[in-house]
Amino acid sequence: MFHNKCKKGTGFYAIYHGSPENLGGFRMKRYLKNLPDLTGKRAVVTGYGGIGYAAAYAFAAKGASVILAGRTPRKGEAAAARIQSELPEADVIFEELDLADLDSVRDFARRMTERGGAVDLLMCIAGVMMPDGLQLTKQGFEMQFGVNYLGHYALTGLLLPLLRKGRDARVITVSSIANRPVKFDFADARGEHGYSASRSYAFSKLCCLMFAPAFQAHSDRAGWGVKAVAVHPGLARTQLFNRSRGFTMTLLQIIFTVFPFIRQSAGNASRPALYAASSPDAKPGGYYGPWFAAALGGPHKAATPGRAKNPKYREALWTLSEELTGIVYV
Numbered sequence: 001m002f003h004n005k006c007k008k009g010t011g012f013y014a015i016y017h018g019s020p021e022n023l024g025g026f027r028m029k030r031y032l033k034n035l036p037d038l039t040g041k042r043a044v045v046t047g048y049g050g051i052g053y054a055a056a057y058a059f060a061a062k063g064a065s066v067i068l069a070g071r072t073p074r075k076g077e078a079a080a081a082r083i084q085s086e087l088p089e090a091d092v093i094f095e096e097l098d099l100a101d102l103d104s105v106r107d108f109a110r111r112m113t114e115r116g117g118a119v120d121l122l123m124c125i126a127g128v129m130m131p132d133g134l135q136l137t138k139q140g141f142e143m144q145f146g147v148n149y150l151g152h153y154a155l156t157g158l159l160l161p162l163l164r165k166g167r168d169a170r171v172i173t174v175s176s177i178a179n180r181p182v183k184f185d186f187a188d189a190r191g192e193h194g195y196s197a198s199r200s201y202a203f204s205k206l207c208c209l210m211f212a213p214a215f216q217a218h219s220d221r222a223g224w225g226v227k228a229v230a231v232h233p234g235l236a237r238t239q240l241f242n243r244s245r246g247f248t249m250t251l252l253q254i255i256f257t258v259f260p261f262i263r264q265s266a267g268n269a270s271r272p273a274l275y276a277a278s279s280p281d282a283k284p285g286g287y288y289g290p291w292f293a294a295a296l297g298g299p300h301k302a303a304t305p306g307r308a309k310n311p312k313y314r315e316a317l318w319t320l321s322e323e324l325t326g327i328v329y330v
């Protein structure tokens with residue numbers, strides 16, 4: 001195959017497969033130039049894949065100290081080393097965190113607490129989409145709900161004391177345009193409808209979206225002084241689709257191969273997350289995504305599906321998350 005001859009991570013390989021190096025050329029450079037200075041801030045970024053890597057790179061470039069958190073040390077250390085080699089002044093390290101195991105989340109939070117200091121930015125970016133068949137987390141939750149939403153719910157709760165010490169501290173969750181078709185139904189969290197990979201993904205991403213206004217309501221009530229914002233990246237050229245299985249995914253892979261430019265680079269797709277993390281205009285509990293057809297372009301206010309607007313559902317999700325993880329935010 002032609003693109004197999006290309007060097008991994010560059011040129012056509014990056015366009016067809018997505019890759020961490022796929023940072024987005026001049027648009028991203030211009031965006032980075034205008035991003036506020038983040039010197040003195042500490043950012044925890046989950047996932048060193050396409051969008052996580054791009055966000056970590058941007059934060060390091062703007063002077064933040066970055067902790068890349070993920071489940072595969074070999075990949076995480078390589079990603080941190082790559083940023084360090086491109087930005088010699090960067091302060092970036094890797095820490096192990098498996099969001100599919102709440103014990104690992106607890107262990108990560110304990111190490112962060114022992115390290116001392118604050119967390120100013122918590123970027124909940126890691127995710128899985130439509131894996132091969134029904135898979136469960138270590139504690140028995142459906143994998144997409146467990147990793148994309150519940151693991152991040154637990155992580156945020158356990159890091160809350162450090163976030164509360166932060167300067168203009170923010171938690172950013174990553175949703176998806178795929179959140180639209182799903183009904184909000186707790187039976188999905190418990191797997192009571194039988195398993196559908198696409199419905200579980202959509203449900204997990206709806207939860208990631210609902211988390212931000214739910215967190216914000218709690219933060220405002222309790223005076224935590226921490227802001228939560230949800231974002232979605234539109235369509236990005238990353239490994240996410242390559243790892244997914246099923247007929248729809250195969251069809252999408254074909255479409256993306258024929259029309260590679262209907263997805264943007266990971267760097268460009270990270271802009272809504274960077275905006276949410278650093279702009280003074282990002283609204284607490286708000287939702288941002290790419291402006292063009294909700295798929296491409298820079299950050300813009302995104303449309304929240306009706307069911308995610310209902311505070312009763314958001315509060316019910318919060319209570320369910322407390323029950324499932326045993327973690328109550330204080």
Ligand SMILES: NC(=O)c1ccc[n+]([C@@H]2O[C@H](COP(=O)([O-])OP(=O)(O)OC[C@H]3O[C@@H](n4cnc5c(N)ncnc54)[C@H](OP(=O)(O)O)[C@@H]3O)[C@@H](O)[C@H]2O)c1
Pocket residue numbers: 046047048049050051052069070071072075097098099100101125126127128129147148174175176177232233234235236237238239240241243
């Ligand atoms: N790409 C898109 O078009 C698109 C669209 C909508 C939403 N999103 C969302 O954007 C986020 C980032 O996706 P991406 O496109 O950058 O995908 P990606 O390149 O596949 O990166 C996903 C990252 O998540 C990590 N991860 C998976 N399972 C984990 C676990 N159990 N614990 C810790 N980390 C884990 C992966 O680590 P390993 O490599 O070690 O597995 C990888 O670093 C996801 O939440 C995704 O749902 C992406």
